[in-house]
Amino acid sequence: MLTPAILIGAGQQTFAQSGEGAMGTNELLLIVILGMVLLVSVLVLVVALYMVQIIKTIIADDKKQKALAAGLTTEEVEAEKGPSVLDQLMKKLTRSVPVEKSETVMLDHNYDGIRELDNHLPPWWKWLFYITIIWSVLYLLVYHVFNTLPLQHEEFNREMAKAEEARASRMQVAEADIDESNVEFTEVASHLENGRKIFVRDCAACHKPDGGGLIGPNLTDEYWIHGGSINDIFSVIKYGVPQKGMIPWQTKLNPTEIRDVSSYIVTLVGTNPDNAKGPEGEKYVPEEVESSEEEEEENDDLASN
């Protein structure tokens, strides 16, 4: 299937961006590598032919010198030499009249001194033309008469269905079951680091890289518009608050990522960055005992400021 699809220039899905992530790139990479290999092979072939030609010229030259030394005339030497394989192939492909015999195909045209020859159309060129025409007819038949290959709308639907399948099978993995009802704050350093990366990439535009708030509210104080528990934060990130411009991230971030970034945001509370936005919403006091200790420390910080 792959080969005819490529021949016909079809099937965006066949490589480009097929299936899931790495696979698509791998296939693309494969094509590129194959292309490179082909290119290099052609180059090597050209160089090899060129080398053969040079060696031949040297040998011929050597022979010629010897023949001349033996007393033959230049014309006789030239006549002795038959046409090479390459020359013969070229002749077959172009059917051109040799330069020396140009006069035999010279037309009586003379435009400001420009003459015209009446050489045949190069056969390889003619065949190229015929092949492209046949290819074109096939292309139209395949797509619009027999409907063998999908048009763009159908192609899109198939691609989305395939992605949906992949997503469904991914969701079966246990960790993906995290949602706003069962999410828990994670202290694991690698999780928080991942959360930080996501925050800088996706959230910083509206909440500032330090979380101090810009268009979006300040995430470093104790005031929350939609609640400050890890569950609330998770929920706001997941579903967004579209009427206020906060976009839903559930299609861009997976549950683990949302947990990581939610946890990272929790760690921002109390960092008290410069030029932070004023408080909005209600004050949120964590219920757990451990965090109230943290809060005391924060209060100390504030006092010392």
Place this chain on the structure above:
Amino acid sequence: MQLEKFTYDNKIVKYFAFATVLWGVVGMLVGLIISIQMYYPAFNFDLQYTTFGRLRPLHTNAVIFAFVGNMIFAGTYYSMQRLLKTRMFSDALSWIHFWGWQLIIVSAAISLPLGYTTSKEYAELEWPIDILITVIWVVFGANMIGTLLRRRERHMYVAIWFYLASFVTVAVLHLVNSFELPISFMKSYSWYAGVQDALVQWWYGHNAVAFFLTTPYLGLMYYFLPKAANRPVYSYKLSIIHFWSLIFIYIWAGPHHLLYTALPDWAQSLGTVFSIMLIAPSWGGMLNGLLTLRGVWDKVRVDPVLKFMVVAVTAYGMSTFEGPMLSLKNFNALAHYTDYIIAHVHIGGLGWNGFLTFGILYWMIPKMWNTKIYSLKLANMHFWLGTLGIIVYALPLYASFFVQSSMWFQFNSNGMLEYDNFLQTVTQVVPMYVFRSIGGLLYLTGACIMSYNLIKTAKQGSFVANEAAEAPALEKKEITGGYWHSVLERKPVLFTVLSLVAILIGGIVQMVPTFLVESNVPTIASVKPYTPLELHGRDIYIREGCNVCHSQMIRPFRAEVLRYDPVDMQYSKAGEFVYDHPFLWGSKRTGPDLHRLGGKYPDSWHYYHMWDPTTMSPGSLMPSYPWLFEQMTDVSLTKRKISAMRKLGVPYEEGYEEQAMADVEKQAQIISENLKNENIEADPSLEIIALIAYLQRLGTDIKVKDELSSNE
């Protein structure tokens, strides 16, 4: 047979040649400047007249219509007189043509930076200039036909066929694509909307490349290359076959610029197959050029004129192979919107057009000044600088395409986009942009060296303004029979009519059904006309050339809907553009697609972003638009815009004009208040308010329908 004495007009050729060099250097310089702006946006000096969006059309117009255009005229006037053994029909027409064309160029150079643009690529000039172009083009045609009728050579040489076909086709292209409704001096709306406008535009855009950058230059090649090499043309048969197949097939290929867009599938497929069938006809020209050099390849090694021409013809072969490959939909999916296209057009522009121009100039100037090239050494240096320039220009852009395209389509193991921030994919290719500028600089340096060399050449020779020539008069006798094509070659009017028929077929087959058959553009009930304030905002968007860097066409790929519409996963539908006069799909994504931008960010985000894009997206390479925060929206044309749109088929209620002004103020007030809630004080009559109104509307109508259907 009596020999008649007459003279060739060299002075007009000299003027056109001078204009070629002058505008060439100017056009390339503008290109260099905007290439630097792509990684150093402050290079526009925060002036609205020098932003990328306004200068890029200036660059393309300057190199296409000023540099290449003047060379076409210089070469045509030089070769036609000699091929037809007569002086040009009318000196007066020649000079009207020359000064008229320069006037067009100067008006373009003034009006484009001022923001007067139709937004349609390579047809950006506004309606008064369009009319001027039409008049001057007719003058050129009349002069050419007149010369043909007074010829002393019975048959037309292949170069003339190409000139004639180019003349009629460009006339048709320009007239059809420039159909627009003026609403004031220097402002008009395209007659066509959305999908139809896109089809017409790319039928035009593609064939501007075909019949302005290609066929006239093939004509020039057929004259100057055999002259410079002093060899007979390889094959007369090949000339005939490749000429007719080229002009017939070329005109069909436009839709390959719109693969995977909202253009109907059948039109896209026609674009693809005709592009593939174009390989052989295009290569026919290359073969006839290169094979004409059989027997003089030793001369090519030493003669800069032939060297330039050989590289030009080879570059022509390369880009006419690239073109069809880019028309295959699987490759196009990856390459469209990327720097591949920029590299491709510059292989054609710098290689084919530029190098053929240089070759011709190095041959023609010494001839007209009766001398030899001032310095062969400098000419050779120019050749190597130019060749190196093309390589250093194109290779990094191919690399940029590869990197950026793979990033756009890269998913991670979670099925999400690996690089979901578009900016990441831009900063990745910035080093390539720097190399591209270096390539451009090398090429421009070469062109400057040529200017010096040519001036010196002219100084050391003596100009022959009226070159004496003689030829027998054409006998008035009935000639019948002969090879069918040679019959055509002695009937210029019939020949012109036949080429007109050949180029009309493709356009008609593609356009008529797209305009008349409704199923080609399925309507969407929830798509409503723009509000008057949004219309004003849209006109600001057009003025600033936002469409130069941002597309408004999300293709039906998972990677694109996920990037641009992660919530609803909607790609762009034909029915969404029915009120877009003109369409604004764009052709390059230097920035992200904007079609689903509406409602994505709060008004304040746009406010900050337009003031300084780096505040909202750190590292952004978009320029700032501070003048939008000072200039007031020009609302004086509100009524006229509404009436004009209604005339074009946009269903505003009868008499809505009277209410439009009130609606403008109302909507502006709402946005201003939204901003106030975010502690931003903004006068509702500022341009930024109108622009925000338009940006927030983009691509949102289709979502209204979703809500309705889910309520049902």
